[in-house]
Amino acid sequence: xxxxxxxxxxxxxxxxxxxxxxxxxxxxxxxxxxxxxxxxxxxxxxxxxxxxxxxxxxxxxxxxxxxxxxxxxxxxxxxxxxxxxxxxxxxxxxxxxxxxxxxxxxxxxxxxxxxxxxxxxxxxxxxxxxxxxxxxxxxxxxxxxxxxxxxxxxxxxxxxxxxxxxxxxxxxxxxxxxxxxxxxxxxxxxxxxxxxxxxxxxxxxxxxxxxxxxxxxxxxxxxxxxxxxxxxxxxxxxxxxxxxxxxxxxxxxxxxxxxxxxxxxxxxxxxxxxxxxxxxxxxxxxxxxxxxxxxxxxxxxxxxxxxxxxxxxxxxxxxxxxxxxxxxxxxxxxxxxxxxxxxxxxxxxxxxxxxxxx
Amino acid sequence: xxxxxxxxxxxxxxxxxxxxxxxxxxxxxxxxxxxxxxxxxxxxxxxxxxxxxxxxxxxxxxxxxxxxxxxxxxxxxxxxxxxxxxxxxxxxxxxxxxxxxxxxxxxxxxxxxxxxxxxxxxxxxxxxxxxxxxxxxxxxxxxxxxxxxxxxxxxxxxxxxxxxxxxxxxxxxxxxxxxxxxxxxxxxxxxxxxxxxxxxxxxxxxxxxxxxxxxxxxxxxxxxxxxxxxxxxxxxxxxxxxxxxxxxxxxxxxxxxxxxxxxxxxxxxxxxxxxxxxxxxxxxxxxxxxxxxxxxxxxxxxxxxxxxxxxxxxxxxxxxxxxxxxxxxxxxxxxxxxxxxxxxxxxxxxxxxxxxxxxxxxxxxxxxxxxxxxxxxxxxxxxxxxxxxxxxxxxxxxxxxxxxxxxxxxxxxxxxxxxxxxxxxxxxxxxxxxxxxxxxxxxxxxxxxxxxxxxxxxxxx
Numbered sequence: 001x002x003x004x005x006x007x008x009x010x011x012x013x014x015x016x017x018x019x020x021x022x023x024x025x026x027x028x029x030x031x032x033x034x035x036x037x038x039x040x041x042x043x044x045x046x047x048x049x050x051x052x053x054x055x056x057x058x059x060x061x062x063x064x065x066x067x068x069x070x071x072x073x074x075x076x077x078x079x080x081x082x083x084x085x086x087x088x089x090x091x092x093x094x095x096x097x098x099x100x101x102x103x104x105x106x107x108x109x110x111x112x113x114x115x116x117x118x119x120x121x122x123x124x125x126x127x128x129x130x131x132x133x134x135x136x137x138x139x140x141x142x143x144x145x146x147x148x149x150x151x152x153x154x155x156x157x158x159x160x161x162x163x164x165x166x167x168x169x170x171x172x173x174x175x176x177x178x179x180x181x182x183x184x185x186x187x188x189x190x191x192x193x194x195x196x197x198x199x200x201x202x203x204x205x206x207x208x209x210x211x212x213x214x215x216x217x218x219x220x221x222x223x224x225x226x227x228x229x230x231x232x233x234x235x236x237x238x239x240x241x242x243x244x245x246x247x248x249x250x251x252x253x254x255x256x257x258x259x260x261x262x263x264x265x266x267x268x269x270x271x272x273x274x275x276x277x278x279x280x281x282x283x284x285x286x287x288x289x290x291x292x293x294x295x296x297x298x299x300x301x302x303x304x305x306x307x308x309x310x311x312x313x314x315x316x317x318x319x320x321x322x323x324x325x326x327x328x329x330x331x332x333x334x335x336x337x338x339x340x341x342x343x344x345x346x347x348x349x350x351x352x353x354x355x356x357x358x
Numbered sequence: 359x360x361x362x363x364x365x366x367x368x369x370x371x372x373x374x375x376x377x378x379x380x381x382x383x384x385x386x387x388x389x390x391x392x393x394x395x396x397x398x399x400x401x402x403x404x405x406x407x408x409x410x411x412x413x414x415x416x417x418x419x420x421x422x423x424x425x426x427x428x429x430x431x432x433x434x435x436x437x438x439x440x441x442x443x444x445x446x447x448x449x450x451x452x453x454x455x456x457x458x459x460x461x462x463x464x465x466x467x468x469x470x471x472x473x474x475x476x477x478x479x480x481x482x483x484x485x486x487x488x489x490x491x492x493x494x495x496x497x498x499x500x501x502x503x504x505x506x507x508x509x510x511x512x513x514x515x516x517x518x519x520x521x522x523x524x525x526x527x528x529x530x531x532x533x534x535x536x537x538x539x540x541x542x543x544x545x546x547x548x549x550x551x552x553x554x555x556x557x558x559x560x561x562x563x564x565x566x567x568x569x570x571x572x573x574x575x576x577x578x579x580x581x582x583x584x585x586x587x588x589x590x591x592x593x594x595x596x597x598x599x600x601x602x603x604x605x606x607x608x609x610x611x612x613x614x615x616x617x618x619x620x621x622x623x624x625x626x627x628x629x630x631x632x633x634x635x636x637x638x639x640x641x642x643x644x645x646x647x648x649x650x651x652x653x654x655x656x657x658x659x660x661x662x663x664x665x666x667x668x669x670x671x672x673x674x675x676x677x678x679x680x681x682x683x684x685x686x687x688x689x690x691x692x693x694x695x696x697x698x699x700x701x702x703x704x705x706x707x708x709x710x711x712x713x714x715x716x717x718x719x720x721x722x723x724x725x726x727x728x729x730x731x732x733x734x735x736x737x738x739x740x741x742x743x744x745x746x747x748x749x750x751x752x753x754x755x756x757x758x759x760x761x762x763x764x765x766x767x768x769x770x771x772x773x774x775x776x777x778x779x780x781x782x783x784x785x786x787x788x789x790x791x792x793x794x795x796x797x798x799x800x801x802x803x804x805x806x807x808x809x810x811x812x813x814x815x816x817x818x819x
Contacts, residue, residue: 004788005543008550008795015803016372019364052359052400059364063807073804080801081562081765084758087808102574102751145754228808 018064025062030070030225032269035061070228078229089227090144095179096223096231097136101145103152104352111354112159115344118299118328119162122337126297129199130163132156133184133303133347139174152348163344166199168192180231181221182349183272186306187212187237193310200341202314203291209313210239219271236271243289244309252282252334260285260309275305281325282334285309290316295340299323301350315341324350327358359400361549361602362556364806370397371606378610379537387509387532390610394512398477405476408446413508415442416486417501423493424500432494439490447483450476455677478518480674484641486511489525491645498526506532515606519599521617522637528612535611545608547791550798552601555594557802559766563591566759567725573751580752581738581745583759588725589718590766593622596635622770625709626702627691627716638674642667665689675724680732684724691716 028035039045039054046052063069077086084090088099119128138149149169157165171191177184184192194205218233238261249258258264258277265273276283279302295317298304301324308318319335326334350357359366374393381389399406419439423432454470461468489510492498501507510532516523570576570584600617607614621634631639650663665686672685695701701709719736726732737743768774781787 004792005547005795007792008799009543009546011796012799013372016368019368047403049401049403052403056363056365059369060807060809063364063368063803066807069800069804069807071804072800073808076801076804081558082758082761083562084754143754143757145751 015064019059019062022062022064024058027269028061028066028225029269030067030220030228032222032225067228071230074228084144086227089223091227091229092140092142092144093174095136095140095174095177096221096227096229097140097144098182098223098226098349099145100135100137100349100352101147103147107352107354108152108155111346111351111357112156114323114328114354114357115160115163118323119160121328122331122335123162123342125339126337126342127201127339128163128342128344129166129196130156130160130344130346131166131168131196131199132351133345134169134172135182135348136174136177138169138348139172147348147352149348152352156351164199166195168195171195178219178221178234178236180224180227180234181219181272182223182347183221184303184306185237186239186275186310189307189310193307196307196311196343196345197314200296200311200343202294202311205310205313207239209243210241210310213238213240215266215271215274217266217271221272222270236274238274239310243287243312246289247285247287247309247312249276250284250286251277251280252284253280260312272302272305276308276320278302278305279322279325280320281322283320285312285318285320287312287316287318290314292316295319297321297335297337297340297342298345299342300345301347303347304345307345323358324356325358359397361599361606362553362561362802362806364803365400367553367803367806370400375609387503387506390513391505391509394509394514394517397514398512398517402474402477405474408450408476408479409482409512412443412446412482412486413504413511415439416489416511417504417507419490420493420500420507421502423490436490436494440487443483443486447479449473450479452673452677459679481520481522482511482517484522484638484674485524488522488641488645492524492526498529501525501529501532513607513612515610515612516603516614519596519603520635520637521600521603521615522641523607523614524637524641527615531612537611541611542609545605545610547605547795548608549602549605550795550802552598552603552605553802554798555598555601555769557805558798559762559769560591560595560598561805562759562762563587563594563766566755567591569751569755575749575751576738577746577749577752578738578741579748579756581735583752583755585718585722585735585739586763587759589622589721590763590770592721592725593618593770594766620770620772622714622717623710623772624713625706626695627688627713628695630713630717631688631692638671642671646670661693664693668692678728680723680726680729683729684720687716687720687723 024037025035027033036054036057038058039051041051044050045054074086077083078091085099090097090099115130132153134149137144137146140146153165153167153169156163171194172184172188176188176192190205190207197203197205215236215238217236219236220233224231224233240261244260247260249260250256251258260276261274262277263274265271265277268278270278272278276285285308290313292314293316294314296311296315297319298308298311299321300308301322304320308320312318319340321331321335359370361367370393374389377393378386378389395406395409398409416439419435422435426432427435449471450473454472457468457470460466489498489501493500501510510523510525510528513523566587567584570580570587573580597618604614604616615637617635617637619633619636621630624630624633647663647667650666651659652663653660655663668685668689669682670685671688672681672683675681675684704712719739722735722739723732726735738745741747781790
């Protein structure tokens, strides 16, 4: 053999040995998902091909140093091939950003149709506001593909004339988002919360009423896993005060009561689930210390989880509805619509991929 | 199973290599046969019977022809192998195409068969046909050992995407081949280079093509990016697979024929087809074109021979009209080059430019899902229909893929090979060669683990 290539064969053999011998792992922390396990082998699973398909998934998921290899791919893709994005994610100013491009006309149309249906069925007696949360890409002008944001906002303003539009674009900046995650940082939402309070016609938002608490566990956002790049973890902060601490959150799915900040999620897959226990279809927050007896129904995605606690001061009750997990036509089984304030708070990534809104 | 997959690279291949090299010499072909059947059955367990049937059919037909019966019986046995194998190919690959075309023509609605296309059927059918035809012609003796013959027909390195290895190419090596560490090392290197072509170049170009198809903001530039991307994609996909096949063959002691010789350097379409998919071109030349009379016939008959061969070449690539037209497109260019005086005297740059334009347009036709899509793509490239010259996504992807295009264009020339040969005898090669090969292994593995995974284009043939 050309002895100089012996090292390559050895490397191949070592990786093969590791793939065969290392025990299977249950979860990928970076990707926040369970990993495929060795499929059952039988005559039937071989004949119908299920064993082969399952084994292919298993071998990919359980490959030794999987996260390291994904990092090698990302580094080679960005720095070896000089590609501007990796699976639609790019790095700019230290932020991992998902390229939200182009504006998906079908998705916008679907969202508009669903919201119109929602309004016609339940909300005609309510004062309805809508706020669209821009994605990080809105604040970057660095040669990556940008959707036509003005047109995107204008479409919703024109097609939903019954909703007062609260424009959050000037209230936020790139620094108000996590570097490794899709979401905004709660401790940076003062301007956005003030704009929403003003739009909803409740008392002015006062950041002085809150204390900032840092969580000890480092936060690795969703893009940390997807980008597979060596990024530093971040610190997550919570805005707390006595009003929030006194509130109880009722979860219609589990029938249980939880605090606004669910510290039980500190050890979970996604630290962001600390806010209102993560993705839940229907929640109510009862506020015994509200300055008024007003109620708010907040139709929202996950961005709403960090914002809702900041709107509590003047609401005795906030109902949070995630239309991705509960169909509009079933809402009247659980909720009584009687002219409450209504806010549609949706992020661009959800509105631009809205087929999940039921 | 794909060569560019984790199950192949880290489970199947290492296991087969271990068993193969531990097995005694006499059992090596059996190891190859069994492992090839597992390899084939992995993706198509229910169609394994077709492979086994093909092996048995051609084995017995070869024996019958080689038993020196009368000329009539020899021909009869040859016809049995040809008719049955082509009938199977016709049923599995072309039946729905013909039924669909017939329905369109007549307005009838004869139901389609909707059979699963057995992977690699065009390759192994043509390889098997070369065997019985060569035995009939007396150029090779029949193979008496069913296991060895089965190993030839089903041999996994070249089973599903070529090169088309004729029985005569490896009949001696089936009986007696040398296994050397030198050959193994060369084969491993060739395999890893092919893997890199497929995973790093071809698959990334495929991603750009997908982004193009999904985009609503087409422009002339975007159409050209797509067309050039596919031209590079198909070359690196197919030549990468051929490299892997040849490399694997070498690891097991076989010398498979070359399939590509820098086709994009060609200065005529005739030259292009001497450099592109060489084993298919020579197969059609030796088993179809020359038996039809080749060019030693009247001009009218010659035209007929050329058009027939190129229509069949197109049809071999796929059961759709765009493939037929693709073949005829080249047939017409080849005739033009033979009969239009002065073409060969044009400056090299012009001739090369003409070949690349023809090839790029031909691949746009090749890759279209329908004739109307092909027409739309070509119209887009020509800027018809009021299309803008550039669009934001086109500019973005040109920037993003600029280096990859450069790598692809340079990689399609002998530059890298020339540099590697020059460096081969230097001391630096002791470090550089294993470093490059190890990097290829790691980077390709990284791409596969990350899930950038797309099937070989030539699987459908």
